[in-house]
Amino acid sequence: MSNKAAWLKAEKERPLVVEDAPMPVPGPHEVIIRNHAVAINPVNWALQAMAIFPVQYPFIGGNDAAGEIVEIGSEVKDYKVGDRVLAACWANGTPEGQANSAFQLYFSAKDEFIAKLPDNTSYAGGSVFPLAMATAASALFQKDKHGLELPKINPESQGKVVLVWGGGTSVGACAIQMLVGAGYDVATTANGRNLEAMKELGAKYVFDYTKETVVEDIVSALKGQDSVGAFCSVMGPDIIRCGQIVDKIGGKKFVSTVLPTNMPTTEGLPEGVETCNVWGDTLFQCEVGAVVWGWITPALETGALKPAPPPLIVGEGLGQAQVAVDRWKEGVSYQKVVFTL
Ligand SMILES: NC(=O)c1ccc[n+]([C@@H]2O[C@H](COP(=O)([O-])OP(=O)(O)OC[C@H]3O[C@@H](n4cnc5c(N)ncnc54)[C@H](OP(=O)(O)O)[C@@H]3O)[C@@H](O)[C@H]2O)c1
Structure with missing residues (x-):
């Protein structure tokens, strides 16, 4: 060889x-x-x-x-x-x-x-999957990051909703599938042409991020629900929009991001909204890596996880x-x- x-x-x-x-x-x-x-x-x-x-x-x-x-x-x-x-x-x-x-x-x-x-x-x-899933999982599940429940096979409903901004990204598509696999109701944004695909990944609520009214649309759909915050899979001003949404709908005022750990979080978040940055390669430095990587094979087998995008x-x-x-x-x-x- x-x-x-x-x-x-x-x-x-x-x-x-x-x-x-x-x-x-x-x-x-x-x-x-x-x-x-x-x-x-x-x-x-x-x-x-x-x-x-x-x-x-x-x-x-x-x-x-x-x-x-x-x-x-x-x-x-x-x-x-x-x-x-x-x-x-x-x-x-x-x-x-x-x-x-x-x-x-x-x-x-x-x-x-x-x-x-x-x-x-x-x-x-x-x-x-690898880097996109490692990044999404590190941000969503590490205890010192978003700290959400981990995916499993045959999850029970958490009765809670989470927003994934950018479900059409590789990181966002992994986030949606893992969060559905953890029993959360997932709301997501994507380009209008990809909204049907977002539903196929298991998202319950889908919004076209190119629409001017997207923030108001999300707030009116999710207000009053038990929210555990948002994960923003794109960098830039959408982090602020996620912050405005979690501020208005109530529940956990937290936005996990894909910003590398050495990059400052965008300024302008509403007061009281917390964020976290992430390095995808920290996944295996705690128990999250083994659980998520252990979930991949059975989830692919059952169809709970699909190659996406x-x-x-x-x-x-x-x-x-x-x-x-x-x-x-x-x-x-x-x-x-x-x-x-
Ligand atoms: N910190 C880390 O360790 C780490 C690791 C990996 C990735 N990342 C970062 O994570 C981000 C996502 O990476 P990726 O590989 O998943 O990207 P990707 O798949 O290449 O993203 C492309 C997708 O982004 C969508 N998009 C662009 N702008 C958007 C917006 N404003 N709102 C919603 N969707 C939007 C596009 O939608 P359309 O369909 O409209 O074109 C397209 O479908 C990147 O910024 C990357 O640098 C960070």
Whole structure:
């Protein structure tokens, strides 16, 4: 076996260059995966175009992958060679971390970062989840963040409502499905053309965010209900709009956000409304990671979790990594850009 990667050879350089890469070796709790599908996240573009955080070059990026296990470490218990899995890759920019990056044919992943794909889920379908789900779950369920109830199979109704602003984003689509899986009634905003898809994800109330009256519409629909706050899956002034909504409808005055931890929360929130920022890669630093990753496989099996947004496959081969990043930058509307391998 030999490995190849789509390398970012130097800061802000493009295109990514396909060249040989070291063949990863599994640590005791790691598996080696033959990659079959890679999904694109905003950070993949931002790192290449804007060098938003320091990494050592040449660098292998990519956070979302799905493939087949070809080797297992000595302490791995629940997986075997041949298992089809999705994997979270943290691509943390250190030479050791390069092995756990998605833009390559073979990569390593800790056994806690992977989840089996049932027969009803393709590699492309499985690849849409890792970073989006890790981000949404970290914000929604960590005790020092939003602190909501965790998803389970066959949940009982909580009798409470939560707003997910931006259900058409990858992070928002994961948030909706996990919150429905935790028994919450979910209200969400999306582009008018995607509202039906939001209902299919389980949202009870859907609103077109492009309408001028969206804030008033949400307030009049949710006022008086037992609200546990809002999760805003887009950055910018919508965080303020979420703050205004939770302030007006009553209940928990809390807005969890996707703002990275080192970024200030937007000013202008109504008094008394609290927020939290998040790093998706903190998911496995507490019990939330194991519970959420443990929920993925049975939830996919029962249909409680669907690959969403649906994969938009741009092509096959590592040469498609740059094409896929560029395609994301052109704009997506409830689509997850994926290339296959
Ligand atoms: N802090 C972290 O660790 C972390 C990790 C991952 C992601 N993030 C951040 O989370 C955000 C979402 O990422 P993603 O990958 O889920 O994005 P994405 O899927 O690429 O988002 C695209 C979607 O956003 C929708 N959208 C754009 N503006 C909107 C608005 N004002 N209200 C509602 N929907 C809107 C678009 O809707 P249309 O259909 O109208 O085009 C489109 O469907 C990004 O800002 C990303 O940087 C943070």
